[in-house]
Amino acid sequence: MNIKKIDHQSILRLLEEKGISPSFQRIKILEYLFLNRTHPSVEDIYKDLSSELLTLSKTTVYNTLKLFVEKNIVKAIGIEKDFVRYDIDISPHSHFKCIKCGKIYDLKINEEKDNNIDEGFKKVYSEKYIYGICKNCK
Amino acid sequence: MNIKKIDHQSILRLLEEKGISPSFQRIKILEYLFLNRTHPSVEDIYKDLSSELLTLSKTTVYNTLKLFVEKNIVKAIGIEKDFVRYDIDISPHSHFKCIKCGKIYDLKINEEKDNNIDEGFKKVYSEKYIYGICKNCK
DNA sequence: TTTAAAGTTGTAATAATTACAAAGTTGTAA
DNA sequence: TTACAACTTTGTAATTATTACAACTTTAAA
Numbered sequence: 001m002n003i004k005k006i007d008h009q010s011i012l013r014l015l016e017e018k019g020i021s022p023s024f025q026r027i028k029i030l031e032y033l034f035l036n037r038t039h040p041s042v043e044d045i046y047k048d049l050s051s052e053l054l055t056l057s058k059t060t061v062y063n064t065l066k067l068f069v070e071k072n073i074v075k076a077i078g079i080e081k082d083f084v085r086y087d088i089d090i091s092p093h094s095h096f097k098c099i100k101c102g103k104i105y106d107l108k109i110n111e112e113k114d115n116n117i118d119e120g121f122k123k124v125y126s127e128k129y130i131y132g133i134c135k136n137c138k
Numbered sequence: 139m140n141i142k143k144i145d146h147q148s149i150l151r152l153l154e155e156k157g158i159s160p161s162f163q164r165i166k167i168l169e170y171l172f173l174n175r176t177h178p179s180v181e182d183i184y185k186d187l188s189s190e191l192l193t194l195s196k197t198t199v200y201n202t203l204k205l206f207v208e209k210n211i212v213k214a215i216g217i218e219k220d221f222v223r224y225d226i227d228i229s230p231h232s233h234f235k236c237i238k239c240g241k242i243y244d245l246k247i248n249e250e251k252d253n254n255i256d257e258g259f260k261k262v263y264s265e266k267y268i269y270g271i272c273k274n275c276k
Numbered sequence: 277t278t279t280a281a282a283g284t285t286g287t288a289a290t291a292a293t294t295a296c297a298a299a300g301t302t303g304t305a306a
Numbered sequence: 307t308t309a310c311a312a313c314t315t316t317g318t319a320a321t322t323a324t325t326a327c328a329a330c331t332t333t334a335a336a
Contacts, residue, residue: 285329295321303310304310
């Protein structure tokens with residue numbers, strides 16, 4: 001499906017850089033995120049990795065993603081009403097959700113001069129979600 | 139607290155316009171939203187109205203807000219991780235959340251030429267959330 | 277007044293996430 | 307190698323927002 005490959009060494013280097021000890025589970029979850037650029041949920045990751053990691057626990061997936069978000073390796077995406085998606089691409093961009101097929105698309109951000117934030121307010125981060133109909137569903 | 143007043147007649151007219159029969163609960167909830175421009179949650183509304191509407195049920199608050207959202211009287215705001223806020227102001231604007239005090243501020247939108255949505259994609263609606271530190275908390 | 281539809285209520289079910297304690301793993305110092 | 311502490315994983319239970327649903331109440335029309 002996804003062409004982009006990531007080698008084991010890069011995974012290890014990334015974890016190392018961020019001061020995260022490279023457990024088998026963490027490596028596998030991070031690798032999964034690199035190979036599946038679909039903004040997967042905990043459920044997705046858990047289901048897909050379970051066949052390989054027979055004893056994987058959902059709690060581990062939650063713990064690991066929490067850690068990755070804290071260490072700024074992945075970004076949590078609040079585009080869904082009732083669960084969180086995760087994005088391995090932490091560069092500034094926004095998301096489009098097709099309200100028909102449910103697919104999430106990445107959107108380049110339009111270097112907007114960041115809104116009318118009043119003086120005295122300090123932006124830390126922001127998120128933009130666009131909902132609509134995608135090309136395939138029209 | 140909030141200066142903006144709304145009279146009973148306007149509330150009734152608005153419900154009428156949208157084809158919503160004006161039950162006591164609906165009137166009170168809508169009035170609450172007009173008087174409390176704080177992007178309240180179901181919990182907020184339920185707690186605050188309970189003293190006046192002794193038998194109010196949380197389900198009624200959920201039902202009513204669902205109806206209001208469908209009829210385009212209020213907008214659901216997904217700025218929080220684990221509950222929904224509601225905004226009586228349905229005009230296009232974005233939201234700022236102070237990560238220190240938790241307060242939500244309205245932001246005028248910077249008539250951005252709506253992002254780089256690829257041709258063939260059709261936007262239906264969008265949301266922008268900015269997180270940071272507000273004036274009072276610096 | 278009768279009756280059906282609409283609205284409200286309380287409780288139970290659902291589902292994502294977190295809390296927590298027990299079990300397993302790893303690395304290091306003796 | 308052994309002992310031990312720190313870290314990691316796991317499974318279960320708790321939490322919490324929201325939805326489902328059925329019973330009850332209100333409303334409005336005939």
